Amino acid sequence: MGLFSSLSFRKRSQPQLVAPAAPAVEVAAAPAEVPAPVAAPAPILAPEPAAAPEPAAPAPSTQARAQAEELVRRVVQELPTFITVAVVEAATGKILAGQWAGHSGGALEVAAANAEVVRQTSQCIEALHLTETEQLTDILITLRHQLHVLRVLPQAEWLLYLAVRTQDTNPALARAVLQMID
Amino acid sequence: MAYSTSTPAGQAVQNILNDLPGLMAIAIVDISSGMSLASHTNSSINPDTAAAYNTEVVKQKQKAMAALKLQGETMDDILITLTNQLHLIKLVGEGKKFIYLVVNSRETNLAIAREVLRAQGDLLK
Numbered sequence: 001m002g003l004f005s006s007l008s009f010r011k012r013s014q015p016q017l018v019a020p021a022a023p024a025v026e027v028a029a030a031p032a033e034v035p036a037p038v039a040a041p042a043p044i045l046a047p048e049p050a051a052a053p054e055p056a057a058p059a060p061s062t063q064a065r066a067q068a069e070e071l072v073r074r075v076v077q078e079l080p081t082f083i084t085v086a087v088v089e090a091a092t093g094k095i096l097a098g099q100w101a102g103h104s105g106g107a108l109e110v111a112a113a114n115a116e117v118v119r120q121t122s123q124c125i126e127a128l129h130l131t132e133t134e135q136l137t138d139i140l141i142t143l144r145h146q147l148h149v150l151r152v153l154p155q156a157e158w159l160l161y162l163a164v165r166t167q168d169t170n171p172a173l174a175r176a177v178l179q180m181i182d
Numbered sequence: 183m184a185y186s187t188s189t190p191a192g193q194a195v196q197n198i199l200n201d202l203p204g205l206m207a208i209a210i211v212d213i214s215s216g217m218s219l220a221s222h223t224n225s226s227i228n229p230d231t232a233a234a235y236n237t238e239v240v241k242q243k244q245k246a247m248a249a250l251k252l253q254g255e256t257m258d259d260i261l262i263t264l265t266n267q268l269h270l271i272k273l274v275g276e277g278k279k280f281i282y283l284v285v286n287s288r289e290t291n292l293a294i295a296r297e298v299l300r301a302q303g304d305l306l307k
Binding site for chain 1: 226227228231232235236238239242243245246247249250251252254255256257258259260261262263264265266267292
């Protein structure tokens with residue numbers, strides 16, 4: 001009975017179909033394979049009408065995070081003298097993965113503000129009626145001692161935010177590395 | 183042509199046009215109002231619309247920098263790379279104004295665009 005209740009908890013979000021009865025028997029027969037029912041998560045989400053109207057940030061999947069971490073790792077490998085490398089969700093400004101060479105104070109705020117910079121720029125391109133032929137590739141901000149690059153990643157609604165010291169990395173190099181990454 | 187060469191901003195626009203006759207749009211923008219002091223376009227880009235929007239981009243980046251609490255840092259310029267265009271925003275006059283330049287990336291690169299704008303910075307103090 002204990003096994004059965006843990007199974008029904010796992011399956012809570014699934015619509016009430018007749019089907020669950022069959023795997024329940026299977027799992028009860030082989031308790032070692034309890035994780036097996038998770039293998040097909042896709043159809044669980046689809047028939048849930050209540051969740052659909054709310055686009056507000058579903059938690060990023062672990063797969064997305066792993067992919068983001070991999071991107072960060074590759075940039076760090078190319079530019080070991082970095083100050084900050086972060087992958088940020090464009091719509092929300094949320095950090096998916098990041099590395100900070102120094103203190104990471106204010107990182108959340110900075111990520112959100114940078115996502116806003118990209119949003120404003122996209123709005124500008126729209127207002128200028130350039131969207132038919134032009135797409136935003138990146139934004140390079142030159143400070144006195146630092147370079148910040150905001151790159152719009154093509155595969156998803158993500159931004160790659162890179163901060164480096166101007167004495168270590170020039171703008172052409174920073175952009176070349178980010179281009180190579182995606 | 184929305185400038186008069188009797189003002190420093192108008193003079194700067196004229197000088198930049200002399201250096202880059204093929205530029206797509208140029209504007210000298212006052213950050214506090216988001217309005218252009220002088221502008222010119224050779225394309226469909228409305229430099230006054232761009233001025234208003236880019237003022238917000240600059241302000242937003244200043245906010246991001248404030249969050250970083252950087253000591254002794256100032257923003258020099260912002261380069262926006264599009265598929266076929268470069269948009270360069272160069273802050274001048276102690277961050278109270280910026281020069282906004284749009285060029286075709288096949289004809290002009292960042293180094294050239296920067297070089298041209300650098301020469302005008304002093305004029306707009």
